Amino acid sequence: MSTVTAVPPVAAKARSKPLLTALAGVPNAGKTTLFNALTGLNYKVANYPGVTVEKRVGTCHLAGFENIRLVDLPGAYSLFGGSPDEVLAADHLMGRLPKEDKPDVVICVVDACNIERNLFLASQIIDIGIPVVVALNMLDIAKTRGLSVRKELLAKNLGVAVVDISGRTKTNTDELLRAVAKAGSGEKRPGRYRWCSDKEFLDSAKSIGRLSRSDDTDDPDELIGIGIGLLSGSRQAESAKQRELLLAMRKQLVEQGVDAGAYETEERYSWVNSIASRSVVQVDGTRKDLTEKLDRVLTHPVWGLLIFLMIMGTMFQSIFTWASIPMDFIDSLFADVQVGLKSIIPPGQLQSLIADGIVVGVGSVLIFIPQIAVLYLFISVLEETGYLSRAAVLLDAFMRRVGLQGRSFIPLLSSFACAIPGIMATRSIPSFSDRMATILIAPLMSCSARLPVYTLLIAAFVPRRTVAGFLSLQGLVFLGLYLLGIVGALAIAYLLRKTVFRSSPSHFLMEMPPYRIPVAGQVLKTIWEKCAVFVKNAGTVILACSILLWFLASYPKTTDGSPSEAVRQSYAGQLGQAIEPIIEPLGYDWKLGVSIIASFAAREVFVSSVALVNNLEDVDEESDSLIDAIRNAKDPETGEHSYDLATALSLMVFFVFACQCMSTLAVCKRETGGWKWPIVMFVYMTALAYGAAFVTFRLSSSLLT
Amino acid sequence: MNIETTIMALLVLAAVVYLARRGASSIKSFRENTNCSDCGCTKSGKEEG
Structure with missing residues (x-):
């Protein structure tokens, strides 16, 4: 009732x-x-x-x-x-x-x-x-x-x-x-200030409130509110007389042994507690113990951390292993579609645009849908159960060592899906320094747009091998890339807190939500929505980029020479070769240069661009799957493989740290209120990406040969 | 210009126009400090107001 x-x-x-x-x-x-x-x-x-x-x-x-x-x-x-x-x-x-x-x-x-x-x-x-x-x-x-x-x-x-x-x-x-x-309907207004039983206090507050000129009101309750605001310090006195009355009232409260500034809060808490104790009855204590027992394990400094690492490890292993079968299926499906279209459409520019441009470009991105689904399955289940708040508490001590606090955990975790909600979630951080440091490191968490790049390069260049009998090497490299982003972010946070954003550590209080069994419908809805966004992106930005890239890689037409020479002399080829001196130290050729430039439209475009350029070079070959095409790409001059594991590792490290998302910079500008911090973010991330990719390429080249 | 070239040219033109409009929308969101229009990750409902 x-x-x-x-x-x-x-x-x-x-x-x-x-x-x-x-x-x-x-x-x-x-x-x-x-x-x-x-x-x-x-x-x-x-x-x-x-x-x-x-x-x-x-x-x-x-x-x-x-x-x-x-x-x-x-x-x-x-x-x-x-x-x-x-x-x-x-x-x-x-x-x-x-x-x-x-x-x-x-x-x-x-x-x-x-x-x-x-x-x-x-x-x-x-x-x-x-x-x-x-x-x-x-x-x-x-x-x-x-x-x-x-x-x-x-x-x-x-x-x-x-x-x-x-x-x-x-x-x-x-x-x-x-x-x-x-x-x-205005029939009845609630009674205000029920927490205060001291009529004298309310009368004094009203007298002080009446002296405020900025609020044009005669309503007694409004005047009491103004007076209480002045007493608690949330408002400033407007006149000498008001200040005088305020001091007298504070003095009177102090004489009664009451902290004037905290009077309202204490009285209100006392009233609220008395209502709660009367309104809520514990009829059965056994169930509450279960939550406490779970919390004792999940927030335990040793067991809790082990469980957290196991959950994260399982998540990244599963993204790679569970999704491999449907990914292979979609990959071969698009290869078949490409072959089928080539047999229907007569040879010529239109056939090349549709089969080699659109199908290869869009298909190379769509094959990652199963991985997106597995990633969001884990994120959604973790969000629904209430575990994430426990993880935040667990990591608070660790994050404090780098100058952050547990409250930064949720924004950073959200950034694994996308940095934009992650940066927006920093609004719940009251400390300016903590908030700014979290905003600046949020894009270093590997978002879902990086996932296709990692997967493609790992699948093509990291051997399918198990480690310690049950761990997939590919899955471990995948986990390593995410960890690299986290370690990089924490190191940057430490530097920021020691230099630009110096302040004493703030307190961390977090509501522990109740544990809940995830609702299957909600989980499926989240997965569906995220996959739909991914497909929409493939059908809009990636499609448009694929068409444009095909044009840039196919024109101007050369009358003689091999297909690879034609691509080399195309607009895209010329652009790639123009930046080749800058990217050569990282182990990249001009084709990867084109793809890196294209990835600034959306990171996934890197994958479609690599597929598209290599496909245009091999028009005479039988259509390979995307992964085989990249693995087998050869330098037309030397006949050697264009890319190896060192190139792949360097590229992945570049993508871990590079700031290639305009939307992230836009949100950073909005949240920080100016251009300064987005520019800082772009410059430091680009420099970090270049430096880390250079070191990775040099180290891995010398170690792997 | 034959039909094949015409279709190809129209597709390329449409792609360029789409990307240019998208770029313009991003610049607008930079200028006006409005919500990012590209990302579907914070909401999936149709916002009002």
Whole structure:
């Protein structure tokens, strides 16, 4: 039973303006899951805090409530938090954002497993004076932990409606929206400052607040809010008289043995704890022990680290081994398509464009879909279970040694999928120095766009051999490349923290989400979406680049000479040869030079470019698979293999460190507010890539011969 | 110009136009500090507002 009297959906419809409703709450309370359920949108959700760092807007899609406009806010523990995402949430709730209305209603999403921590923010939001509805989420998980929540008592104490919901299963969403519509009708405003039983304190706060000229209000509650803000230090006094009154009030509190600055926080916590202790009952303690037992192992400095390394090792081995069969199938399929097209289309330029340009270019990228699927299978399962927060805690001590903190772990881990959400996730880091260092090293984590480059070169040049009886050598090299990115990133972070971003280490507090069994549908949806983005990229950017590259590698036409000579004299050939002196020390020829330039459009284009240029050189040969074509590529002058293991290792190291993503630089500019840091990022990464590739080529050439 | 050359030229032209428009969109996002329009990794829903 809900504490809310049902009102018909018409209440929401009757308004001429949409009912602007904000979704607020602490991180990982389930706001975005609820937002997706109410709007039908599909924003990223995961079982760790800090996934949402921007506000999102959507219209309710449930019948009868289309007039409710929802704003999903980043999570915040307090309205006076210091990280950029918390500031954004607070600014929206308090109507401080320019050109944006204050919300009409706030849905405060409360995690039933952690009522105390959630109610602190809820009580601050209630004090703003906007109608509030508490959405009590994750009651199912609370039950498995042996917790029972007395919803009616909670509603009575808070003075607002409380509706139990489940964002995941979309349970009770209609009831929640009816409560929102009722709250938005303005029938009843919540009682503010319930945490304060000291009437004298509230009267004094009101007197001080009245002296503020910047806020044109006579509302007693607003004046109390201003006075409390002045007392806690979140506002500055505007006049000498106000300052005088403020000092007198602080003195009075000190005389009573109360810390004036912390008075509000302490009183609020005390009130919240008393409500929580009355509203939440532990009916069965055995289940809670299970979480604690798991945490004891998974966050153990030795066992936890071993388990973490095993999980990571399994992930990278699996990406290589599980995906090999479907990859071979797709590879041979595209080789057959190429042969088939050549038999249908009459020989000529159009045949060359379609068979040697488009099919080879796009096909060479599409064969990596199985690996993308396996990578996101692991990422999605780890996100859903709640393990990632434990890993962050586990690595906090280690990251502190290089000047970072555990809070940087989630952004860095997100960067393995793509650096863009990784850089955006740094908004949950309150310390400027920590945040900047994390932004600058995030692109060194090997993103999924590098995966095709690594796979192609490993499959072509690293022998298929097992090590220690069960480990694949190819998988180990693959893991090594990811580790190289991590080690490089940590080394750069250490340097940055010792030079540019010097500050004392900040504290790391992280909400431990409950363990959850991943929902198969959610995991499959994530895999599907990521593969769809990859395919879309292949069908747009890679397709366009393949056509353009084919043109550049086929024109101007030469009347005589071999196909390889024709490619050499083409526009692409001329471009490659122009930069050859720069890349020759790294072991690359002009063909690889063309591919590296092309990879600045998108890293995957490197693969299609290598395939395309080599294919155009071997038009007389029978169509090989992509991997064979690269492995067997020969220098037309010497007849020797163009590339060897040393070249491949040098190339892979170059791709580990090189900054080739315009979107990453764009996001860096936006997040840092200027050109300085994207330029620094591009320059240091390019120099690092060149230097590391040079050393790798020289070392491996001398060791492997 | 025969039909084969015409189709080829149109495809190349379309590719150049697409890449140029995409480049222009990236430059615009640089200038205006807007969200990256290229990457589908942070969301998959259709954003409003």
